[in-house]
Amino acid sequence: MKKLLYALLIAASASIFAGQAHAQVIVIANPGVKATEISKSDLRDVFTGNATSLKDGTRVVPILLKAGTAHEEFLQVYIGKSDSAYRAGWRSLVFSGQASMPKNLDPESAVVEFVAHNAGAIGYIGKATPHEGVKVIAVK
């Protein structure tokens, strides 16, 4: 019984910490993007190539991180795929002529720089990364 309670405590703690870790990724967009929030499903559609615009009609261009903690968290929380499966999905679209491969940038400051200066750009970074010149989009 003690072992079970202990295991449950560990699991609960892990889920709390995991929830906190999920909050460490923020979605950023070019200031010209009108939306201030986006649904999870719309965000997933944009970053999997299923959509090229938001609900308000604004055309958006997804910008990816090459690797890193923020990238892994973004995939886990919003896409639900591993990095290799995610990139394979994009390549499937490219090789069937349905999309162009989104830009992959590194480090996070390069994502901020690109998003700030390119109309319609939307990306993701760690919460602690300086992000002057871009707007943060809330994910609901």
Place this chain on the structure above:
Amino acid sequence: MFNKYVASGTLAILGLSVCLHAQEFKIGNKDVQVHGFGTQGYVKTNDNNWLTMNTSDSGSGAFTDAGLNIGSQITSTLRVGGQVYDRKLGQLGDWHPLLDWAMADYRPKPWLGFRAGKVKTVLGLFTDSQDMDFANTFALLPQSVYPIDLRDASIAHLGGDIYGREKLGHNLGSIAYTAYGGRRSDNMHSGYPYLLSGLAGIYMTSYGGPVFGGDLRWNPPVRGLTVGMSRLNEMITGKGSYDGKLGIPAQPHYQENSKHDWTNQYYGRFVKEKLHAESEYRRYLRDQIIFSGLSWVETDIRGWYVGGGYQVNRWVEAGSYYSHYRIFPSGGAGVATSYPDAQTHDFDKVVTAKLTLNQYITVKVEGHFMDGNGSALYPAGFYSNVNPSGFANNTNALVVRTGFSF
């Protein structure tokens, strides 16, 4: 054979993956991307030669393909691009490169887009992505629905598509549609012309005709689920010569035409994190006038599969499927319509391990356990051309396939 093809092909893949990355450059102020992929496979069977390769002795490495594409997003609504593809699959392909697709894609609205040129055909879950070894769990997709030897029959059409995607109200998910029309024109180094040359003494010089069809898929409000259906109608004409092998007088100007030629395909797929599961059913009915009007043949082909995969860890995925193929042949003069049961079906049980070495390279090891050979009257992987002594009922096969993409 193993050493010659497999070693050199695998080394090429490993070498290329080290130095090749997706290339991007500018023409004017437009970004242009270059991407490519390639695979090298090895197949060994315990009996019967499979997929036109000599697989039953020491195995065959005549299983190579590659593609290279170039594309550019011209404006926010217009994209252009093209892809060249080449392969050797035993006696098929034979290193005759093809223009795989080349099109302009204009999408002014999410729910309305237009593609024109040579366009990949949307038919079921994987027709337009069947060459993308990196994206698939399996070294060979279920052959009952995606026969690799008949790739040319449905891979692309010269014409146009209207397509789009729209979210449904009342939280009903989203739908995506494609409607297309155009023309199919088969490569003469594909399975059907090869079959006819061995089976019937018919030597095709052209095979194709008008096609039209559509696809409708629904993503219901269950994350990861997709269900849909596709329909393809064709009016095919084949031309060539016939040498009189089947008792009907020889015809230097042989012709065959479709009376009815259609495919219905129904599918469902569920993807959740490390797991994916899918199933499809395809019925292909082909009713033709052959021997320049002197006879007829009908093949009613029904195939389905159920399968899936699980990502065990970041490098290894395990997968399995059961593939079920049945052909119901009938025909007139010169057409054999009575076959042993083993020739009218192929039930394939498959297990796979996929190793992802990095984002560029994959290796797959796959076992096939086939009951039947489906060799009656229409290509199904087993050809009399490379099995002149006849067919064993069952075949086990080992398939190893390495691939890269960038």
